[in-house]
Amino acid sequence: MKFSMLDRHQTINLAIAFIAKWCAQEGVEAYHEHRFSLIIEELIANTFEHGAPAENSALELDMSRTGDLVTIFYVDAGSPFNPNEDLAGDDRNKDMEDRRVGGLGWPLIYQLCESVNYVRRDDQNRTTLVRRLNRE
Numbered sequence: 152m153k154f155s156m157l158d159r160h161q162t163i164n165l166a167i168a169f170i171a172k173w174c175a176q177e178g179v180e181a182y183h184e185h186r187f188s189l190i191i192e193e194l195i196a197n198t199f200e201h202g203a204p205a206e207n208s209a210l211e212l213d214m215s216r217t218g219d220l221v222t223i224f225y226v227d228a229g230s231p232f233n234p235n236e237d238l239a240g241d242d243r244n245k246d247m248e249d250r251r252v253g254g255l256g257w258p259l260i261y262q263l264c265e266s267v268n269y270v271r272r273d274d275q276n277r278t279t280l281v282r283r284l285n286r287e
Contacts, residue, residue: 155209156204159195166192177221183284191225197257201229208229212225220282220284225276225277
């Protein structure tokens with residue numbers, strides 16, 4: 152699915168509708184549909200919050216399934232950001248007063264996925280995530 156990024160909420164709603172339709176077609180349980188929605192909502196929120204995409208820039212979202220592995224392809228035109236190299240350190244084990252504000256989205260994504268791969272090509276962030284359906 153490819154669509155123009157309108158505003159944050161419209162973009163998230165379009166993506167969640169796409170996920171719901173895909174999961175229904177693939178017979179994927181609501182439990183996993185919810186996790187996919189969390190992952191995509193975090194990706195889109197980060198794109199808007201930190202990526203500074205141009206107005207109406209394209210966002211691409213696609214999903215495929217091979218057995219119990221689901222691959223999510225996410226492409227945005229925001230600022231370069233490699234989650235495997237550019238993340239601030241995980242501070243979830245620190246006391247609340249010692250934590251920075253925010254920074255929980257990517258640890259959540261890593262927790263929900265088997266793998267996260269990134270490449271910057273044609274002025275776009277191209278992130279590929281894999282989630283196993285037989286996991287919690």
